Amino acid sequence: MKIAVLVKEVPDTYGDRKLNLETGLADRGASEAVLDEIGERALEVALTQKDSDGDTEVTVISMAPDTATATIRKGLAMGADNAVHVADEGLAGADLGLTAEVLAAALRRGEFDLVVTGNVSTDGNGGMMPAMLAEHLDYPHVTGLTTVELTDGKVSGTRAVEGGKQQVSAELPAVISITEALPEARFPNFKGIMAAKKKPFEVISLSDLDIDAEDQSVARSIMVTVAEKPPREAGEKVVDEGNGGVELAEYLTKNRLA
Numbered sequence: 001m002k003i004a005v006l007v008k009e010v011p012d013t014y015g016d017r018k019l020n021l022e023t024g025l026a027d028r029g030a031s032e033a034v035l036d037e038i039g040e041r042a043l044e045v046a047l048t049q050k051d052s053d054g055d056t057e058v059t060v061i062s063m064a065p066d067t068a069t070a071t072i073r074k075g076l077a078m079g080a081d082n083a084v085h086v087a088d089e090g091l092a093g094a095d096l097g098l099t100a101e102v103l104a105a106a107l108r109r110g111e112f113d114l115v116v117t118g119n120v121s122t123d124g125n126g127g128m129m130p131a132m133l134a135e136h137l138d139y140p141h142v143t144g145l146t147t148v149e150l151t152d153g154k155v156s157g158t159r160a161v162e163g164g165k166q167q168v169s170a171e172l173p174a175v176i177s178i179t180e181a182l183p184e185a186r187f188p189n190f191k192g193i194m195a196a197k198k199k200p201f202e203v204i205s206l207s208d209l210d211i212d213a214e215d216q217s218v219a220r221s222i223m224v225t226v227a228e229k230p231p232r233e234a235g236e237k238v239v240d241e242g243n244g245g246v247e248l249a250e251y252l253t254k255n256r257l258a
């Protein structure tokens with residue numbers, strides 16, 4: 001079985017996030033770049049399958065700036081067999097639509113049985129990538145899994161819904177997205193880090209995928225303006241002097257919160 005895991009480099013989740021007000025992009029120099037934790041958990045799903053079936057081949061794929069090599073290599077150190085890095089200056093500021101087009105083209109080259117993604121990244125927070133990829137690839141999409149099982153050409157699992165759980169499944173090939181309910185990823189050990197240096201690491205560009213990022217006939221989002229989030233204002237304090245409940249209810253009604 002061939003499994004592709006989509007991993008994204010993000011600014012350190014626990015560090016300061018900054019917006020470059022000139023470009024409107026995340027200021028990637030403002031904090032350490034790391035492999036998104038949800039991507040690591042997605043990789044753990046694939047590696048667990050590889051642990052139980054030695055014929056499984058795991059490929060990590062990322063579209064990221066050319067400085068992301070070390071971050072992607074961490075996936076190899078954790079146990080993936082090979083990596084594909086889509087790096088191209090034309091991708092700076094790529095929106096979800098272009099990213100999905102690029103990642104789908106990269107996935108088509110590998111003919112994977114299963115594509116594993118996180119449900120939402122910690123920086124972009126779009127949460128749309130898995131659905132867009134499934135649409136591009138014309139694969140079924142099993143969303144927000146909290147457990148994953150692979151059996152006889154099928155992927156199945158559990159998804160949390162309001163007030164309960166759903167058991168869902170799809171025929172392979174399929175795209176699945178997983179949530180933080182799945183186990184944390186393993187740490188790369190010394191042997192893994194050394195082995196990663198010799199594993200296949202392919203760097204490809206837009207021309208390898210036959211994609212024109214400037215193509216005017218394709219809808220792309222256009223950034224009209226960029227502004228920093230205004231500082232939080234102090235909240236209104238309701239002091240209970242006997243009629244606190246009434247004042248609170250009035251506040252909620254006035255602000256259309258009730």
Ligand SMILES: Cc1cc2nc3c(=O)[nH]c(=O)nc-3n(C[C@H](O)[C@H](O)[C@H](O)COP(=O)(O)OP(=O)(O)OC[C@H]3O[C@@H](n4cnc5c(N)ncnc54)[C@H](O)[C@@H]3O)c2cc1C
Binds near residue numbers: 008039066120125
């Ligand atoms: C040069 C360059 C600069 C970039 N700068 C930024 C930036 O400043 N801010 C920013 O948010 N993004 C940036 N990106 C990445 C890209 O534009 C976003 O990944 C994309 O818009 C996805 O948005 P999202 O994170 O909201 O997706 P979501 O839908 O929230 O992601 C869900 C899942 O999809 C997969 N996924 C998402 N993006 C990628 C990816 N790039 N590669 C592999 N798997 C992925 C992961 O498994 C992730 O868990 C840059 C990319 C390049 C090449």
